[in-house]
Amino acid sequence: MSSLAKNYNRKKISFTKGNGSFLYSTNGKKYLDFVQGIAVNSLGHANPHLIKAINKQAKKLWHVSNAFIIPEGEKLARRLTQKTFADSVIFQNSGAEATEAAIKVARRYFYSVGQPKKNRILCVKNSFHGRTLATIYASGSKKMTEGFGPKVDGFDHFQFGDHKALKKSITNRTAAIMVETIMGEGGIKVIPDWCLKEMRKICNQRKILLILDEVQCGIGRSGNFFAFENSKIKPDIVPIAKGIGGGFPLGAVLMNKKVASGMTAGTHGSTFGGNPLAMSVGNAVLDQIFKKGFLKNVQILSKYLHSELNKIKKEFPKIIKEVRGVGFLIGLQLFTDQKKFIQKLMDNHLLTIRAAENVVRILPPLTVKKKEIDLSIKIIRKVCSNYK
Ligand SMILES: *Cc1c(COP(=O)(O)O)cnc(C)c1O
Secondary structure (H helix, E strand, O other): OOOOOOOOOOOOOOEEEEEEOEEEEOOOOEEEEOOHHHHOOOOOEOOHHHHHHHHHHHHHOOOOOOOOOOHHHHHHHHHHHHOOOOOEEEEEOOHHHHHHHHHHHHHHHHHHOOOOOOOEEEEEOOOOOOOOHHHHHHHOOHHHHOOOOOOOOOEEEEOOOOHHHHHHHOOOOEEEEEEEOEEOOOOOEEOOHHHHHHHHHHHHHHOOEEEEEOOOOOOOOOOOOOOOHHHOOOOOEEEEOHHHHEOEOOEEEEEOHHHHOOOOOOOOOOOOOOOHHHHHHHHHHHHHHOOOOHHHHHHHHHHHHHHHHHHHHHHOOOOEEEEEEEOOEEEEEEOOOOHHHHHHHHHOOEEOEEEOOOEEEEOOOOOOOHHHHHHHHHHHHHHHHOOO
16 A cells, blocks of 8 residues: 555556656566656666766755855856746746746736736646646636635636737736647647737737746747747746756746846745755766757657658558657547556557657657667557557
């Protein structure tokens, strides 16, 4: 009997070690891991550069309070701002904290410019922004909020893709639109570039802020550092987490100068957020992702994986409905419930994970090798061939 609460529906398997794209189970089997902690281990398991960085920092200094200057955090924030739209950063420990901080930054901005009633956030119905009280109500999901009342107010919703509803839902109380650039849990649904551009335009016209939740799709997963980059727009606020820590709990909210002005001393804080250990790991992750050619390689290999998956879709048009996603954030949408399919993949030593709308999520590490992609394709094709 487990002493853990039953809030997860766990598969009956555990692992002793990982190496790059592979996981080794306690019963001695080797699995190709295309879950990677749900887009967390961006550089795969047991990455030598990350191991070195965390060991080096662990011997020096783990934690000091944010009451003091933390040079490793100064460095990570500087690198994140030099390479992106952002002018400043607040570090957190997780995605939900980062999105919740994004909401606080948006509200605080309007408060600081004398418009405190402009405090509502417009979100996509059935999106995912985390599991804190505020972020579950931001999701507009009945399933996630059920039993957790009273409702946290301040969120309005529109259906994904419904521009008319989006425009109509904006009131003089709206502070920001908050969307995932690519919906992860919601089924790997990509907001097209023209749509991001349109959203930016609407935000400018209505003088509201644009928050793009890149917790899952950011940090190179799309083939660009941020998934919104191809659209050429600049958001105001971007929460990140998952991939930036490479497996170490780390989140952050990135923001432009305008909105950062509201976050004066004492307005927000976190005991653990931005501690030297986390910051050193974050810097080590960026060492790799910012390396010349790293993201180009993600683009090339992910294109290859998409094209191979599309071939399988053509071969099995009754099983696979659609190949979704960008870069290494991929969704294989099936015609029927995906649970059995995921189990069959696992029986054949390939780990994947579900998302909404019958989607099988395929999330290789960004360091995946071509021969590992070929192995995954072989397994997926085999499972399709025997699928009933
Ligand atoms: C995972 C995720 C979160 C929440 O991150 P946690 O670290 O689980 O709190 C928020 N937004 C998106 C888009 C996510 O995918």
